[in-house]
Amino acid sequence: xAMARAVYSKLMRAVGEGxxxxxxxxxxxxxxxxxxxxxxxxxxxxxTVACNVTDNPRARAYMSxxxxxxxxQSRTGVEAVCQMTVRDRNRIALxxxxxxxxxxxxxxVLTMSGDHTTFGDNPQAMPVYDIDTAHFVRMVxxxxxEGCDLAGNxxxxxxxxxxxxxxxxxxxxxxxxxxxxxxxxxxGAEFMQTQATFDIERAKEFLRExxxxxxxxxxxxxxxxxxxxxxxxxxxVPGITVPDEFMEQMKRADAAQDRSRQRxxxxxxxxxxxxxxxxxxxxxxxxxxMHVMTIGYERIVKALAEKV
Amino acid sequence: MIITRQxxxxxIDEMVAPYGRVFIVGCGTCATGCxxxxxxxxxxxxxxxxxRAIGWAVVESPCDARINRRDLAARKGELxxxxxxxxxxxxxxxxxxxxxxxxxxxxxxxxxxxxKTERLGxxxxxxxxxxxxxxxxxxxxxxxxxxxxxLINGPCGGQVKGKCEVGDYKNDCAWVLIFNSLKRQNxxxxxxxxxxxxDRSAKARPQELASR
Numbered sequence: 224x225a226m227a228r229a230v231y232s233k234l235m236r237a238v239g240e241g242x243x244x245x246x247x248x249x250x251x252x253x254x255x256x257x258x259x260x261x262x263x264x265x266x267x268x269x270x271t272v273a274c275n276v277t278d279n280p281r282a283r284a285y286m287s288x289x290x291x292x293x294x295x296q297s298r299t300g301v302e303a304v305c306q307m308t309v310r311d312r313n314r315i316a317l318x319x320x321x322x323x324x325x326x327x328x329x330x331x332v333l334t335m336s337g338d339h340t341t342f343g344d345n346p347q348a349m350p351v352y353d354i355d356t357a358h359f360v361r362m363v364x365x366x367x368x369e370g371c372d373l374a375g376n377x378x379x380x381x382x383x384x385x386x387x388x389x390x391x392x393x394x395x396x397x398x399x400x401x402x403x404x405x406x407x408x409x410x411g412a413e414f415m416q417t418q419a420t421f422d423i424e425r426a427k428e429f430l431r432e433x434x435x436x437x438x439x440x441x442x443x444x445x446x447x448x449x450x451x452x453x454x455x456x457x458x459x460v461p462g463i464t465v466p467d468e469f470m471e472q473m474k475r476a477d478a479a480q481d482r483s484r485q486r487x488x489x490x491x492x493x494x495x496x497x498x499x500x501x502x503x504x505x506x507x508x509x510x511x512x513m514h515v516m517t518i519g520y521e522r523i524v525k526a527l528a529e530k531v
Numbered sequence: 532m533i534i535t536r537q538x539x540x541x542x543i544d545e546m547v548a549p550y551g552r553v554f555i556v557g558c559g560t561c562a563t564g565c566x567x568x569x570x571x572x573x574x575x576x577x578x579x580x581x582x583r584a585i586g587w588a589v590v591e592s593p594c595d596a597r598i599n600r601r602d603l604a605a606r607k608g609e610l611x612x613x614x615x616x617x618x619x620x621x622x623x624x625x626x627x628x629x630x631x632x633x634x635x636x637x638x639x640x641x642x643x644x645x646x647k648t649e650r651l652g653x654x655x656x657x658x659x660x661x662x663x664x665x666x667x668x669x670x671x672x673x674x675x676x677x678x679x680x681x682l683i684n685g686p687c688g689g690q691v692k693g694k695c696e697v698g699d700y701k702n703d704c705a706w707v708l709i710f711n712s713l714k715r716q717n718x719x720x721x722x723x724x725x726x727x728x729x730d731r732s733a734k735a736r737p738q739e740l741a742s743r
Binding site for chain 2: 310314335336338339341342350352353354355356357358361373389391394395396398399400402403405406409410418461462
């Protein structure tokens with residue numbers, strides 16, 4: 224079971240102290256220019272304990288998450304949760320990137336399978352999947368705790384970072400999802416960030432199950448900066464159910480004539496929905512914080528953080 | 532069975548074009564089963580090639596060097612007179628025929644996978660020849676081949692209601708099949724088990740086997 228581990232990151236310190244945290248998200252794109260990441264991180268800085276840096280989401284070949292994490296940290300002071308998928312790298316490259324990330328001062332790594340290559344902008348690519356995310360968690364634990372790699376070769380000096388996993392409260396069957404998570408917790412995963420959910424009852428059920436496991440859960444939410452975004456989520460993102468009432472309210476807010484009024488109303492709908500969700504969940508369940516999928520809607524984090 | 536598919540005819544015509552005299556070899560086993568290299572398809576190919584086709588044979592299993600020698604010995608003259616051999620078998624068959632004939636080999640089929648036959652013309656990939664079978668632990672469903680990511684410790688986040696993100700949620704998520712199978716058999720401890728990374732060195736190419 225969980226032993227007392229060293230704390231390397233602000234995220235894990237805050238979570239360990241029982242502070243309710245917000246994490247945000249920035250997305251490197253197909254460019255060698257990091258200005259966009261830096262600007263997004265600056266908008267999130269005061270309201271998040273750390274920000275995820277995505278790793279070629281939807282299998283699109285973008286700037287490396289390790290490089291972007293380092294740039295974000297050094298230029299804005301925002302701590303990175305560096306996302307790393309097993310889709311594009313075999314175990315040699317993953318171990319190499321973990322060493323590189325640790326050397327660059329990256330303190331949190333989020334292990335992911337990664338959207339399949341066939342979705343991407345280079346669908347002809349070979350999907351790697353040499354190891355899976357359970358192996359990835361084990362690999363990081365070996366490097367951090369045992370000073371060796373997956374094959375048992377010695378790693379010189381300390382590797383100081385935390386390993387996180389993803390979870391999906393919307394998954395069916397939920398029992399299977401819980402068992403999969405349990406396996407990774409036993410392997411030494413230290414924190415979890417989840418897929419976005421709008422379903423409070425399902426989130427409660429998920430958190431209740433997670434309560435048995437020794438892992439802080441940062442629950443994913445997806446505030447919508449426009450009715451179109453909500454509509455896209457509802458119709459095009461399988462597995463996420465957006466409540467009709469939320470859709471209705473977004474539609475009404477979207478209908479406002481003047482642009483700044485529209486913006487304000489949309490913010491209100493999001494703040495109302497998600498702050499009551501957070502309050503409701505925190506009443507009964509153990510919840511370490513919220514992961515706000517913020518791409519392009521950074522201002523909502525401040526509003527939510529102030530409200531809860 | 533080794534599942535094969537005939538290349539587009541234009542592609543075959545293009546490969547055949549430089550050769551005036553072509554001998555055709557079919558396969559009496561898998562490619563016959565698939566309807567891609569049996570007698571019927573070999574004859575149709577001979578007809579299409581017209582006077583270029585100087586002869587044909589359906590070898591019982593062209594992937595077997597001994598059977599090639601046995602079945603093709605009587606056709607030695609025709610083979611020697613050919614500029615190229617067009618082979619309607621899998622890649623293993625085509626290479627064995629190439630070795631025997633020592634002529635330009637024209638592969639008329641593409642080899643797809645080791646599969647299960649549902650009916651003639653409908654096949655499903657079921658084995659990746661990973662050299663480390665774990666079917667007992669996975670309820671008789673192979674995650675190496677049926678999970679689009681080949682994950683061996685459980686599903687990814689890409690399954691929705693038991694369907695896989697790859698293929699637009701039409702295919703079953705292998706891990707949901709595995710979970711349900713193990714649950715029915717009251718063996719969910721096998722789902723919980725941590726399976727270490729596969730030893731890929733066992734699959735370093737080219738593999739060979741000398742078992743006796």
